[in-house]
Amino acid sequence: MLLAGEPGVGKSTLLLEVAARVAARDRVLYVSGEESAGQVRLRAERTGGLHDELYLAAESDLESVLGHVDALKPSLLVIDSIQTMSTAGVDGTPGGVTQTRAVTIGLTALAKERGLAVLLVGHVTKDGGIAGPRVLEHVVDVVLQFEGDKHSALRMVRGVKNRFGPADEVGCFELRDSGIVGLPDPSGLFLGRFGHGGDGVQPGTAVTVVMDGRRPLLAEVQALVAGANIPSPRRAVTGLDPSRVPMLLAVVERRGGLKLHDAEVYTATVGGMKITEPAADLAVALAVVSAKRDIALPADLVVLGELGLAGELRRVHGIGRRLAEAARLGFTRAIVPPDSEVGSTGMRITEAASLKQIMDRLR
Structure with a gap:
């Protein structure tokens, strides 16, 4: 699954909330390539996302991530973000077209081979499109768009692509100091x-x-x-x-x-x-x-x-x-x-x- 959104909209906060909930019953590995482990832990403490089965790795190398996956055998892998990851077997800089394509294909193959759920965070361009090669959207099974106005606490998650269900689903959330809160009845807003x-x-x-x-x-x-x-x-x-x-x-x-x-x-x-x-x-x-x-x-x-x-x-x-x-x-x-x-x-x-x-x- 690929979750895309503008900087600061709350992608990392949302996925940390998801990871904490999954960790209540299964093991989760959260890989942060943009923030240090201390920064992510501070957010987890603020949002109540600490859990014994939620593991954190501050890595940007795909081979190191695969090693952590082999050691922990998690049921959910979160990569934040795909543009920060790189692999030694491919030329190019992290975030470039070649590296991003290679890392995405590698993680998709890992997910299908092991039955592992993988959540990827993707950056967006100035016009709102997903940054990087279009192959990202073709390779993954689900593409989600995370939207929100910086002047409003309302956040919307829209399904853009879904190989296993309808692609017109919409989730409504509110960004608070305590984290992301789902809104089952957002009409009142x-x-x-x-x-x-x-x-x-x-x-x-x-x-x-x-x-x-x-x-x-x-x-x-x-x-x-x-x-x-x-x-x-x-x-x-x-x-x-x-x-x-x-x-x-x-x-x-x-x-x-x-x-x-x-x-x-x-x-x-x-x-x-x-x-x-x-x-x-x-x-x-x-x-x-x-x-x-x-x-x-x-x-x-x-x-x-x-x-x-x-x-x-x-x-x-x-x-x-x-x-x-x-x-x-x-x-x-x-x-x-x-x-x-x-x-x-x-x-x-x-x-x-x-x-x-x-x-x-x-x-």
Whole structure:
């Protein structure tokens, strides 16, 4: 398995947590080529990851690692990171294409020969791709992408490749002082109206459900419309598709009859979530309408749908799963495109064919 992520996102912390849990029943060898044994131990003490069956080796030579494997016979081997490892039988510098390919192929052969689970840490390039030759992703059985914003504690593990199961799984975690903590129900992180003791739902907010892989997540979209008769008004976007939001604003103004061209419009998501799928189009549009009219949407309402340039509402995939997640978290009403397969969620469903139709009902 290859786990890739940006520097400082928490890859080593996550794998040390995994190693400590496996060590509770089997022997684990953790090989660190970037940090000293003392540094890794300090992290293990801070996160509660010390265990008698968790062995640590500060090595960067593949032959030395194989010697440790022969001596310990672990059930799990963690290599942090693959770019720091080298082998004497191959020319090139550590981290280079030749060395990285040779070490990865050697460790993969070791895993298959002995039935040994091997976790490799991989660096990423500036554009987010896995550093090194593409053969790394072809050789390994599973590729995982570890993502997170440095300004947020939320971390996501996404399956990119999986020879033994689905490749669209997503795991949600929170980075704390005590280590990495799994979040079985992360939707609350993306809803600003829950658990903060506020004054209720404010104008300019709308809730939708996005699909991250196969996991439905509730997300809140916020909008602020400020000023009038501004010659060159700003359009600021945070957490949404910056090329799609201006299009949605044009649809709201042209098809919904809402004057926006001379006002500044700010749109954002809550909790650092990034939304790119068109299923959130209706939420963005209604958040802007709510902010402009200064009328709050109902607190128990969730909205789903893609908006076309003609103002029509189009169906999105997985409506049933999305609404089931919303119902589980207490939402009782939903606005969806026509002819949507909603299933039996117990919610009061309103089907709307166009944005104008919804705006007329919200007056």
